Amino acid sequence: MSDASQANITVALGLLERVMLSTLTTVPCCIFLFINVIMLFTLRSKPVFCETSRYILLYNLLFADTVQMAMSQLLYILSICRIILTYPVCGLLVMFANLTNEISPLTLVVMSVERYVAVCYPLRHAAIITVRNTWVAVVVVWTFCSLNIFIRVVLLLDFPFADLESLLMKDICSTLVMFLGKRSADYDKAYTCFLFVLAGVAIISSYIGVMIAARSASTDKASVRKARNTLLLHLVQLGLSLSSTVHNSFIVVLAKLLTGVIFVRIRIVLYVCFFLLPRCLSALIYGLRDQTIRPVLVYHLCCRRKLSSQSRLNSHPKKHEMN
Known part of the structure; x- marks a missing residue:
């Protein structure tokens, strides 16, 4: 993107600080990855x-x-760890990360429309x-x-890779350094604005439709209240999800204002x-x-043997009392 931003990215942290930062982010990430995987398994465990x-x-x-x-x-x-990749490998990782990053807000839009139809057209x-x-x-989606x-990918092909002495990158792999031209950066800004406006308008419109339906005497008030809370939750999730899409633009601004290790540390905080x-x-x-997911999720998160033994204990209380 710019010489200043790439120079800031290359700032080296101390070994101890790298280990601490890696631990502070990797351990919680692994825990939540485990919870997400269990949740995914739960959503496929029952018809x-x-x-x-x-x-x-x-x-x-x-999943996304x-x-x-x-x-x-x-x-x-x-x-x-300052591992340098080649442009094709970095591009593949970044594009796949961008793909899954954009799935979430659009899925939230579909979920909001589903709730709108459930309340307004039961x-x-x-x-x-x-x-x-x-x-x-x-x-x-x-x-x-x-x-x-x-x-x-097509916009990246404009970059003169043939003029490079080697496809090995000179910097660490990130979404920021993969904007190899002005057209790529402009397209990213335009698409981010489009995605933000589309998702925001869709969810807010669904919320307004549900609020209008709440005034109808024939509408189930409990269902409307639940749908309203769900849409508010979707709106909060949308804001959090789309915050990652504006991350790149925010980093570019910070790269022009901050230098050295301070920039790297702030960038790590923003990543979290x-x-x-x-x-x-x-x-x-x-x-x-x-209420449907909770008991199944708790069952899978907790030790099954413990729950099974507890159920057997409850089913044979007299036998255990005699022992």
């Missing part, structure tokens, strides 16, 4: 989760968040939001994001706030909030 539209969309959201968190942590470890909800239509929406990645935390919240929020 009700596989045959309900909102759980299918939740699975897609969690889990892959994004793993890819972000991989890029972080590569950068903190009699037609079963006919509109079918399992087949839900999977079609998931495929459309992945196709749209894949098309965006394809455009980014913009990338790790939003991806950790989905599983916890939905896993603890949904």
Whole structure:
């Protein structure tokens, strides 16, 4: 992007500080990756989760968040260890990370539309939001994001790689250094604005529609209140999810204002706030909030043997009392 930003990225941290920063980010990331994987397994453990539209969309959201968190942590470890990659390898990692990063806000849009239809058109909800239509929406989301990645790759081809002495990068791999031209940077800004406006308008419109439906006397007030809270939750998640899309632009601004180790440390804090935390919240929020998911998730998170032994103890209390 700029000589100043790349010079700041190359600042070396001390060995002890690298180890501490790696530990402080990797350990929580592994814990939340474990929780997300258990949540994904939970959403495939019972037919009700596989045959309900909102759980299918939740699975897609969690899958994208889990892959994004793993890819972000991989890029972080590569950068903190100062491992230099080639342009093709770095480009592949960055594009895959960008793909999963853009899946989340669009999936939240579909989830908000599903809640809007459930409240405002309850009699037609079963006919509109079918399992087949839900999977079609998931495929459309992945196709749209894949098309965006394809455009980014095409823009990267303008860079004169043939003039390089070697395809080995001179800096650490990150989304920032893969903007190899002005067109790539301009496209990223335009797409980020488009995604932010599209997702924001869709969720806010759904929320307004639900609030209008709440005034109808024939509407189930409990259902409306639950849908309203869900849409507010989607709006918060959207803000957290889209915060990672504006991360690159924010880093460019900081690169012009800060130098040295201070920039690197602030960038690590932003990585934790913009990338790790939003991806950790989905599983916890939905896993603890949904009455159908919660007992199954707790069962898988806890030791099954302990639960099984407890159930046997409850089923044979007299036998244990005699012992």
